Amino acid sequence: MKLLVCVSKTPDTTTKISFANNDTEFNTQGVQYIMNPYDEWYALVRALELKEALGGTVTTINVGPAANDTVIRKGLAIGADDAIRVDAPENCSAYYVAKQIAEQSKAGAYDIIFFGKETIDYNGAQIGAMVAEMLDIPFISYATKMELAANTATISRDIEGGQEVLEVDTPFALSAAKGLAEQRIPNMRGIMMAKRKPLNVVPPVDVTEKVSVASYALPPAKKDCHYIDAEDMDKLVELLHSEAKVI
Amino acid sequence: MVLVYTSSPEGQLKKSAFEAVTYGYKAAQIIGTEVLALTIGNVDNAGVLGQYGASKVLNAAGADSFDSGVYAAIIADVAQKVGATIIVIADDSTGKSLLGRVAVRLDAGAVSGVKSLPDTAAGFVVKKNVFSGKAIVDYNISSDKKVISIAGNTFPPEVVGSDVAVEAAGVDVPASRVRIKEVNTVKGTVPLPEAELVVSAGRGVKDPGNWGIIEELAEHLGATTACSRPVADVGWRPHHEHVGQTGVAIRPNLYIAIGISGAIQHLAGVNQSKTIVVINKDPEAPFFKAADYGIVGDLFEVVPRLNEAIKKFKAS
Ligand SMILES: Cc1cc2nc3c(=O)[nH]c(=O)nc-3n(C[C@H](O)[C@H](O)[C@H](O)COP(=O)(O)OP(=O)(O)OC[C@H]3O[C@@H](n4cnc5c(N)ncnc54)[C@H](O)[C@@H]3O)c2cc1C
Numbered sequence: 298m299k300l301l302v303c304v305s306k307t308p309d310t311t312t313k314i315s316f317a318n319n320d321t322e323f324n325t326q327g328v329q330y331i332m333n334p335y336d337e338w339y340a341l342v343r344a345l346e347l348k349e350a351l352g353g354t355v356t357t358i359n360v361g362p363a364a365n366d367t368v369i370r371k372g373l374a375i376g377a378d379d380a381i382r383v384d385a386p387e388n389c390s391a392y393y394v395a396k397q398i399a400e401q402s403k404a405g406a407y408d409i410i411f412f413g414k415e416t417i418d419y420n421g422a423q424i425g426a427m428v429a430e431m432l433d434i435p436f437i438s439y440a441t442k443m444e445l446a447a448n449t450a451t452i453s454r455d456i457e458g459g460q461e462v463l464e465v466d467t468p469f470a471l472s473a474a475k476g477l478a479e480q481r482i483p484n485m486r487g488i489m490m491a492k493r494k495p496l497n498v499v500p501p502v503d504v505t506e507k508v509s510v511a512s513y514a515l516p517p518a519k520k521d522c523h524y525i526d527a528e529d530m531d532k533l534v535e536l537l538h539s540e541a542k543v544i
Numbered sequence: 545m546v547l548v549y550t551s552s553p554e555g556q557l558k559k560s561a562f563e564a565v566t567y568g569y570k571a572a573q574i575i576g577t578e579v580l581a582l583t584i585g586n587v588d589n590a591g592v593l594g595q596y597g598a599s600k601v602l603n604a605a606g607a608d609s610f611d612s613g614v615y616a617a618i619i620a621d622v623a624q625k626v627g628a629t630i631i632v633i634a635d636d637s638t639g640k641s642l643l644g645r646v647a648v649r650l651d652a653g654a655v656s657g658v659k660s661l662p663d664t665a666a667g668f669v670v671k672k673n674v675f676s677g678k679a680i681v682d683y684n685i686s687s688d689k690k691v692i693s694i695a696g697n698t699f700p701p702e703v704v705g706s707d708v709a710v711e712a713a714g715v716d717v718p719a720s721r722v723r724i725k726e727v728n729t730v731k732g733t734v735p736l737p738e739a740e741l742v743v744s745a746g747r748g749v750k751d752p753g754n755w756g757i758i759e760e761l762a763e764h765l766g767a768t769t770a771c772s773r774p775v776a777d778v779g780w781r782p783h784h785e786h787v788g789q790t791g792v793a794i795r796p797n798l799y800i801a802i803g804i805s806g807a808i809q810h811l812a813g814v815n816q817s818k819t820i821v822v823i824n825k826d827p828e829a830p831f832f833k834a835a836d837y838g839i840v841g842d843l844f845e846v847v848p849r850l851n852e853a854i855k856k857f858k859a860s
Pocket residue numbers: 334745746747748749771772773774775786787788789790791802803804805806807808809810813823824825826829841842843844
């Protein structure tokens with residue numbers, strides 16, 4: 298079983314958001330980076346569980362600059378066998394990243410390619426579907442449960458107001474949501490071993506960008522909270538009706 | 545030409561479909577063209593999409609169960625056939641599996657979760673919330689073809705015409721590689737991502753047996769219930785009700801948060817709600833900073849009072 302897990306780097310959730318260069322760039326000054334939680338907690342861990350049960354290898358892939366190696370080493374510390382980093386600049390488009398992952402996947406002939414359901418920074422949720430199309434394999438988004446028997450996976454995925462259960466044969470790609478696995482904290486031995494595991498840096502293939510950031514803005518400031526006397530719920534109902542106009 | 549793919553879970557068009565056609569109609573007006581709607585599988589009453597501006601509805605029969613590969617192939621083939629340059633999809637569970645695939649097939653630039661009509665003054669610019677609503681990006685799509693998915697509950701459906709004819713799309717339907725075994729959805733209530741009114745409760749409710757007053761409030765309002773993560777984690781409430789960064793992201797017109805502290809990960813999924821009401825006994829609860837209306841008080845007293853007030857309002 299050859300498993301590939303796509304891992305992204307994102308600013309920590311509590312990051313204060315600001316911009317640089319006339320609001321055309323995200324200001325990275327002082328930003329703490331983490332591995333995208335959906336990639337780390339759910340996608341990577343489920344891949345490791347499958348490997349532990351069935352044998353095989355877990356490879357991670359990241360598209361980005363050398364600064365991402367810290368996050369990649371964390372994936373190795375949690376248990377991945379080896380890692381690929383496609384040496385690319387910061388902030389490429391989803392299409393650019395997908396193209397790199399697809400190119401590397403072709404060479405690796407993976408049985409399952411794991412993504413997180415989205416990154417918590419740009420919330421794009423595009424790359425998994427793009428890679429699947431480039432490789433012409435099925436793609437299952439928002440997987441919350443996955444069992445594998447021989448080469449057939451049974452997957453539950455989140456849909457509006459519930460769940461769908463489906464079957465698909467390898468090779469396929471999925472995006473991981475909460476429930477697929479439980480977060481693992483790397484231990485000391487894992488961290489030591491990660492230093493010696495292979496992290497292969499490869500050059501990117503050329504891609505013509507189709508989407509670019511024109512500018513960033515902060516959302517309009519929220520007006521102050523209007524406090525209402527806890528005794529006077531008629532007042533709240535009245536405001537929701539005539540001021541907010543939501544009921 | 546603008547092509548809108550409208551999804552139809554279990555054969556039914558839903559609000560997200562009407563929103564998408566309304567968006568497509570307005571985008572078509574901006575660039576001076578028409579909008580076509582595409583449905584896939586067996587769909588009830590698809591001609592109704594004409595009311596939202598579709599000049600024609602195309603249907604691709606024979607692909608009743610969802611496989612992103614099959615659906616993307618159909619959408620891309622129809623787009624080629626009708627010469628569509630803008631393809632619009634709703635940013636729902638179906639759209640999230642499709643957007644990237646359709647973009648690759650058409651060699652198109654793609655933006656997900658769009659919340660503005662295209663600005664064509666300099667290129668083709670659309671807005672999207674990023675960092676879970678903490679920032680907004682203007683994306684410019686420079687390719688000839690553009691594929692976008694639109695954020696839910698952002699473009700209210702508008703009736704501008706009447707029913708139109710439904711024609712066969714006339715494209716090949718590839719064989720599915722995904723076998724759907726079960727679909728388990730809640731019946732009788734609006735699913736959370738589509739709900740306009742949401743009543744949500746957290747650990748402050750203390751016991752699953754106490755949820756009666758919360759459900760009563762939701763019932764009086766015709767709202768959908770939601771919850772914070774810890775409450776779903778311990779099984780007090782079903783998993784699909786969990787909202788936030790790791791749960792469902794919603795943007796209803798009204799979000800009432802009861803006994804929820806307002807942790808940043810919770811806010812990430814709800815801070816795009818149009819009006820937020822917070823009921824919490826702790827005046828220092830962080831949620832009040834994100835609230836439009838705040839009530840400092842014990843939920844076990846405030847919620848029954850609110851239930852009475854709403855009953856009175858509904859009766860008047
Ligand atoms: C990476 C990560 C992801 C996460 N994702 C999510 C997510 O998606 N969604 C989510 O919700 N959480 C998420 N969390 C958890 C989040 O940080 C909070 O722990 C959680 O939201 C708290 O839930 P709560 O507000 O129900 O409980 P608490 O924080 O315990 O708050 C309970 C509130 O109820 C109030 N209260 C108590 N009794 C009463 C009463 N009688 N009347 C009125 N008010 C009362 C209290 O004052 C308090 O403010 C995540 C955490 C992490 C680290």
